[in-house]
Amino acid sequence: MIQVLEQRRAQIHRKGETATPLRCDRRSVAGSVTQRACAFCGSRVVLYPIADALHLVHGPIGCAAYNWDIRGALSSGPQLHRNSFSTDLQEMEVIYGGERKLKQALEELIDRYRPKAAFVYSTCIVGVIGDDVEAVCRQVARAKGIDVIPVASEGFRGTKKTGYQAACEAAFKLVGTGDTTGIGACSVNILGDFNIAGESWIIRRYFEEAGMEVVATITGDGRVDDLRRCHGARLNLVQCSGSMTHLAKLLETAHGIPMRRVSFFGLEDTAAALYEAANFFNDSAVLERTRDLVGREVGRVYPALKKYREALAGKRAALYVGGAFKAFSLVKALKLLGMTTVLAGTQTGSPEDYELLREICDDGTVIVDDSNPVELAKFILELDVDLFIGGVKERPIAYKLGVGFCDHNHERKIPLAGFEGMLHFAREVHATVLSPVWQFVPRRSRRSSASTPSREIISPSKNPAAVEERKGLA
Amino acid sequence: MKAQPATPPGTVTRNACKVCAPLGACVVFSGIEDCVPFLHGSQGCATYIRRYLISHFREPVDIASSSFSEEDTIFGGARNLRAGLANVTTQYGPRAIGVATTCLAETIGEDVPRILAGHAADSPGGPALIHVPAPAYAGTHTDGFHRAVRRVVEHFAAPCTPHAGVNLLPGFLSPEDLRHLKELVAAFGLACTLLPDYSDTLDGAAWAEYLRGQPGGTSLEALQRMSGARSTLELGRTPGADRDTAAAWLETHHQVPRIPLGLPVGLRETDAFIAALETLSGAACPADIQRERGRLVDSFVDGHKYVFGRRAALFGDPDLVIGLASLLDEIGVRPVLCATGARHQAFAPAVQAALDHADPTDLRILTGADHASISEAARELRPDLVLAGSKGYPLARELGVPLIRVGFPIHDRIGGQRLLHVGYRGAQRLFDQLVNTLLERRQDTSETGYSYL
DSSP states (O other): OOOOOGGGGGGEEETTTOOSOOOOSOOOOTTSOOSOOOHHHHHHHHHTTBTTEEEEEESSHHHHHTTTTOSOBOOSSOOGGGSOEEOOOOHHHHHHOSHHHHHHHHHHHHHHHOOSEEEEEEOHHHHHHTOOHHHHHHHHHHHHTSEEEEEOOOGGGOSHHHHHHHHHHHHHTTTTOSOOTTOOSSEEEEEEEOOBTTHHHHHHHHHHHTTOEEEEEEETTBOHHHHHHGGGOSEEEESSHHHHHHHHHHHHHHHOOOEEEOOOBSHHHHHHHHHHHHHHHTOHHHHHHHHHHHHHHHHHHHHHHHHHHHHHTTOEEEEEESSHHHHHHHHHHHHHTTOEEEEEEESSOOHHHHHHHHHHSOTTOEEEESOOHHHHHHHHHHTTOSEEEEOTTTHHHHHHTTOEEEEOSTTOOSOOBHHHHHHHHHHHHHHHHTOGGGGGSTTTSSSOOTTOOSOBOOOGGGOHHHHHHHHHHO | OOOEESSOTTSOEESBSOOOHHHHHHHHHHTBTTEEEEEESOHHHHHHHHHHHHHHHOSOOOOEEOOOOHHHHHHOSHHHHHHHHHHHHHHHOOSEEEEEEOHHHHHTTOOHHHHHHHHHHHSTTOOEEEEEEOOTTSSOHHHHHHHHHHHHHHHHOOOOOOOSOEEEEOOSOOHHHHHHHHHHHHHTTOOEEESSOOTTTTSOOOOSSOBSSOSOSBOHHHHHTGGGOSEEEEEOHHHHTOTTSHHHHHHHHHOOOEEEEOOOOHHHHHHHHHHHHHHHHOOOOOHHHHHHHHHHHHHHHHHHHHHTTOEEEEESSHHHHHHHHHHHHHHTOEEEEEEOSSOOTTHHHHHHHHOSSOOGGGOEEEESOBHHHHHHHHHHHOOSEEEESGGGHHHHHHHTOOEEEOSSOOOSSSOGGGOOOSHHHHHHHHHHHHHHHHHHHHHHHOSSOOSOO
């Protein structure tokens, strides 16, 4: 059997079988090979799409190098964000301090690229050697006349969640510094969409068509000036709540803007998000246009889903994603395709998130917090899944075991948000689940692979429960 | 001619042409049988490196972390390190754990050897614990790679009866390269310990069941016998110029003769490698390898006019750039820009030594370069093609010239792990690709659209 580490058992549940609440919101167990990243990663992904800002990583080279142009976060204008700038600290600077190099780097980059603002990300080392990053930022800001904002993103501070918070604090420094003249009554900010494959553009179009003004998409296709004036919007819609709730709360406290948690994945959730905003404004024209838009789009997409639903009915899906809100939407979207979610996990869900996840999942669904490759492999086999939804780090686990995969993370190149996104999602899922290649993978083929070594731990054929379950579905 | 530093020291790095030392160490540990790489530091390091390696190799790459928190940073991470080692042992049942200390652990001054010794004493029969310091502020991923190779050798090499086998230290090559090197050495009847050997572990078959690690890798038994080998073949001009490598250590401490060679990329460097194998084995080069060489020369003749005088920009890991420069030189392509992100004194002289036919007035060699400085130089030098990993794509796109993907990382194509660069066969593949890429460009841009070329 694949062993689950003793310390991890309380973070795994099977709906209908485990009565106690799922343990979560804890630091990762050392040596467990968590799929989580660090605080730096969290800050970097959230602020990354702000395309006319300078993003300088203060630290040794690795931190900056690994995220050079990794997100598919598109910009309709400047592309400065797609660069990777680093102070590339060397041994001597670690000993004597990196402040001088940081100052020089900032001045050089600001002179060369003329950004609207600059973000300076602290990495672990900077936290340890004690550079006064804030003082350097203040100095350069004065000299160059732009905002230079430190981001307290030292990796060891915590998981991505900690980094999200630091990013929100940094972004908030710009909020309220711009002119809000001309912003109408039916106006929203969309927080927590990062314009992967152009998704913010799709969402923005819906709102504009329904007669609602989008003041800022934060941070997808982001601009410094949009952040400066986003406090003029009347409502904040927060997707990817883990990353952006903190900024929405800051906006609520400082500027009295109410917030609503929404999601733009799947037909149901996209429609609900639009209605949520339309109902908030209580403007009959907006409501009517929203109804028209939703009716038209659902009427267009739903019938087109039929052939995919027929092909995918009864297939079993596993999902492991960063935040819980995406998991909720995916469970619903998979249901719409006739599929069952047998595993739902997240890196950083909260107790409330997992409670809600449990409500929308079927009995027997495994729910897991902060999982690792060994556990995910175990579930893939035990639950005999046909599809895995996750990010790049989960992909080889699925592929190696002969399971279809759909990337629902920053590297996807096809927009999955909005009504049309649901159609793309269906095509993506269909293209992987129905591929003829699975007939050849050892797990599915009758012939056992010649290269199969003896260090087997679990095989699906030896798991009667899964086999029985499959028979029942057939 | 001296290499020009790409940017004056002390200034910012824009789009680095390197990654950090722990990545190289993780690749080495991945190439040891039943060994789990472990990073002592923040968990982001392990996660980022996993993601980066997965994008290239498209294989599971499990790297454990001690997951430093704020308290560990202040009070030391010994407890986490030990808990982590215990958990890796439970989950993976490895025979070895390769611990690389990241910037953070190095800077707070963790006494990792002492912690590891304590852990080993408390858990008899547990996995071997190999330690390599790998702070990102000292050197690049290739330095981390070579340092880890040396630490692995030091860790396992015990006094051992001399034997007829040879050690082969290939450097950071593709799994396909490693497979081909093993094949070549075996063709001379030589027993060989290849370190690291990730030819299977980072390019394995589909699994029928879950495996705790990919099968394959250099065995611990083979590592223990490296000190008794007849010789150590050390590939790569930059480690060859370094006095602190694994091969140098084996020579000093165990009197195993060190044979430094370039990467066997192109005809001449492969000839040198084959000659070394002939000398070591006392056997003549097998006929099928000779025929492979013959076909390569024959194809050079068939294709020479299509490539002659073309200007190439090449950048990436230092030894691969040196090897490719040599290949380009022998087929009449002019390397006009040879750059690496590493800062190696040996790089520029080695590039120059590889070039018999280049025009020195038209050649720029950059060390410690980043992609911004490479792009700036390339805009002036106007190459006809670029040889680099996927990181060369933005430049090739900007210049409107083809990119021939080589080395690491390849994350915008599949099959990076199966790219062959070494041997006559690797030279053949590279030559065919180079000629055909240029022919395709000419065909696509020709008004006539010739179908015979």
